Amino acid sequence: xxxxxxxxxxxxxxxxxxxxxxxxxxxxxxxxxxxxxxxxxxxxxxxxxxxxxxxxxxxxxxxxxxxxxxxxxxxxxxxxxxxxxxxxxxxxxxxxxxxxxxxxxxxxxxxxxxxxxxxxxxxxxxxxxxxxxxxxxxxxxxxxxxxxxxxxxxxxxxxxxxxxxxxxxxxxxxxxxxxxxxxxxxxxxxxxxxxxxxxxxxxxxxxxxxxxxxxxxxxxxxxxxxxxxxxxxxxxxxxxxxxxxxxxxxxxxxxxxxxxxxxxxxxxxxxxxxxxxxxxxxxxxxxxxxxxxxxx
Ligand SMILES: *Cc1c(COP(=O)(O)O)cnc(C)c1O
Numbered sequence: 001x002x003x004x005x006x007x008x009x010x011x012x013x014x015x016x017x018x019x020x021x022x023x024x025x026x027x028x029x030x031x032x033x034x035x036x037x038x039x040x041x042x043x044x045x046x047x048x049x050x051x052x053x054x055x056x057x058x059x060x061x062x063x064x065x066x067x068x069x070x071x072x073x074x075x076x077x078x079x080x081x082x083x084x085x086x087x088x089x090x091x092x093x094x095x096x097x098x099x100x101x102x103x104x105x106x107x108x109x110x111x112x113x114x115x116x117x118x119x120x121x122x123x124x125x126x127x128x129x130x131x132x133x134x135x136x137x138x139x140x141x142x143x144x145x146x147x148x149x150x151x152x153x154x155x156x157x158x159x160x161x162x163x164x165x166x167x168x169x170x171x172x173x174x175x176x177x178x179x180x181x182x183x184x185x186x187x188x189x190x191x192x193x194x195x196x197x198x199x200x201x202x203x204x205x206x207x208x209x210x211x212x213x214x215x216x217x218x219x220x221x222x223x224x225x226x227x228x229x230x231x232x233x234x235x236x237x238x239x240x241x242x243x244x245x246x247x248x249x250x251x252x253x254x255x256x257x258x259x260x261x262x263x264x265x266x267x268x269x270x271x272x273x274x275x276x277x278x279x280x281x282x283x284x285x286x287x288x289x290x291x292x293x294x295x296x
Contacts, residue, residue, distance in 0.1 A: 256269045
């Protein structure tokens with residue numbers, strides 16, 4: 001880890017600095033207003049600034065405004081940025097995780113959460129790769145494919161109406177149980193989804209986003225099941241919470257991006273992931289395949 005402040009990071013220009021400050025302030029304001037509109041809420045939702053493809057200088061502008069949670073999609077890009085940026089940053093990995101990249105990802109000391117867990121294979125690779133002297137368990141969120149689109153990864157949501165055949169665990173239950181029972185270096189913190197962008201919502205704000213509702217319902221079902229199935233044997237024994245938020249024990253929901261985070265907060269989101277709204281539009285990956293461009 002380099003010493004801080006790191007003089008090698010080029011500072012953002014005054015214009016860029018002003019631009020990012022303004023956007024971050026605006027997004028924070030919109031988050032606060034969405035939360036206020038909900039009435040009393042016990043938890044303030046977490047804003048993760050999604051900084052993929054954006055230079056470390058941009059991240060520093062947000063950091064200086066107190067932003068600590070940042071999201072990245074590509075392992076190598078995250079490793080490079082984590083090396084040169086302050087250790088106080090809490091990194092969220094939000095890209096597709098291949099098990100052969102788990103070791104590299106797990107080597108980041110201030111990796112805070114991996115939001116995109118969708119198979120036992122990647123869970124095991126990640127768990128195995130984590131240093132045994134890691135102080136806090138690594139938070140993981142299981143990614144749910146709420147919109148059922150082939151292009152999106154994640155596992156099937158649960159629904160109270162579709163009773164599974166007796167004694168048969170769903171993929172999500174099986175994976176959750178595996179994380180809680182067999183991966184002591186991980187904490188099953190909650191669920192994450194992308195969902196289909198519901199364009200009808202802007203026209204009619206009172207309508208609900210079906211994918212966000214599905215994630216909420218899936219969380220409620222899973223939480224009840226975990227409490228009934230696993231508490232007596234596992235969680236109470238050593239007083240360590242094996243799932244949910246560190247302080248409340250509730251399973252958290254990560255949903256909502258630049259275009260739909262207000263709808264997500266209305267549906268009960270605990271973590272919103274905003275990129276474009278803070279840093280502006282991104283170049284496509286093809287345009288970035290130049291020397292020095294992040295590839296993974
Ligand atoms: C890129 C990305 C975001 C941020 O998207 P914006 O629309 O730029 O806010 C959020 N979540 C995931 C999983 C992403 O890949």
